[in-house]
Amino acid sequence: MAVKAFSDEWAKQFEDEVNKSSVYKAAAKGWKWTVGLVVEAEPDKNFPESRGVVMDLFDGAARSIKVGSAAEAQKCDFVITAPYSRWKQVATKELDATKGMLQGKLKLKGDLPTIVRYTKASQEMTECTTRVPVVWPDGN
Amino acid sequence: MHDPGAGRMARRKLRTKTNTKPVEYADGEPSAFAAMLGGLIEANVDSRADRKKDFDSLVARVGIWVTDIDEGVTLDFRKGSLVVYNGLQAKRDLTIRAQAGTVMNLSNLKIGLLGMPIYYDEVGRSVAMKLVQGKLRIEGLLGNFATLNTVTRIFSVQ
Numbered sequence: 611m612a613v614k615a616f617s618d619e620w621a622k623q624f625e626d627e628v629n630k631s632s633v634y635k636a637a638a639k640g641w642k643w644t645v646g647l648v649v650e651a652e653p654d655k656n657f658p659e660s661r662g663v664v665m666d667l668f669d670g671a672a673r674s675i676k677v678g679s680a681a682e683a684q685k686c687d688f689v690i691t692a693p694y695s696r697w698k699q700v701a702t703k704e705l706d707a708t709k710g711m712l713q714g715k716l717k718l719k720g721d722l723p724t725i726v727r728y729t730k731a732s733q734e735m736t737e738c739t740t741r742v743p744v745v746w747p748d749g750n
Numbered sequence: 751m752h753d754p755g756a757g758r759m760a761r762r763k764l765r766t767k768t769n770t771k772p773v774e775y776a777d778g779e780p781s782a783f784a785a786m787l788g789g790l791i792e793a794n795v796d797s798r799a800d801r802k803k804d805f806d807s808l809v810a811r812v813g814i815w816v817t818d819i820d821e822g823v824t825l826d827f828r829k830g831s832l833v834v835y836n837g838l839q840a841k842r843d844l845t846i847r848a849q850a851g852t853v854m855n856l857s858n859l860k861i862g863l864l865g866m867p868i869y870y871d872e873v874g875r876s877v878a879m880k881l882v883q884g885k886l887r888i889e890g891l892l893g894n895f896a897t898l899n900t901v902t903r904i905f906s907v908q
Binding site for chain 1: 781782783785786789790793794797816818819821850851853854855857858907908
């Protein structure tokens with residue numbers, strides 16, 4: 611059943627998808643940092659307030675994924691920031707996350723060698739988001 | 751040109767590298783790709799003595815063009831410093847053309863014995879396959895094989 615984008619239900623389904631993924635489990639072995647996704651507000655897209663997704667990821671598993679404020683997400687070890695519509699493009703496979711980062715469409719903060727070392731894990735995490743059926747605030 | 755670090759000479763040092771940043775950007779607004787690659791190299795060189803040794807010895811102009819985003823950079827290595835340019839500049843020794851994912855994979859090549867990149871593990875095989883398929887093109891390889899290996903080591907986060 612489809613859930614509202616960036617809602618608590620979405621976060622739970624996303625967490626389940628990550629923990630179901632054997633690809634992620636293998637690729638993220640040794641990962642021990644938190645990741646925050648900042649989803650910037652776009653009122654004209656019916657997404658009036660910025661939100662944060664705080665992901666506690668450890669050694670190939672998602673210990674928790676929660677939706678909170680943008681400020682909470684900004685405290686994570688790695689922070690990826692983009693407007694709502696960019697995240698929608700990533701989740702609907704219109705935009706490849708790696709390309710998005712190289713183009714500056716997704717802004718990354720954190721230790722670059724570490725994130726590059728886990729490129730495959732981050733790609734699989736993106737795949738996991740695409741498996742969650744979503745109702746978008748500006749329509750599908 | 752006089753090299754102040756080359757040995758004993760009766761001249762004052764013309765410049766010192768100790769207080770300068772190892773990576774600088776030629777453009778006032780480096781592209782996201784330029785900033786990312788420059789940041790990656792700087793972090794690598796700062797944290798690993800073997801990478802620093804390679805960085806301090808390398809003189810080469812290397813272009814990297816990401817074919818699926820139509821963006822590129824030129825990395826001008828100058829023995830212990832690097833200037834990153836947006837786009838491809840003239841007089842490059844090597845030019846690497848590949849898709850974004852392959853460029854990221856180049857940074858994930860493991861380095862083996864004698865400082866040679868490993869092409870027989872999963873990442874290495876995928877890079878080698880791209881080369882065979884023509885999806886990774888390296889211009890100027892003839893005569894610059896050692897330079898390519900050094901650049902690969904400086905990129906490598908493994």
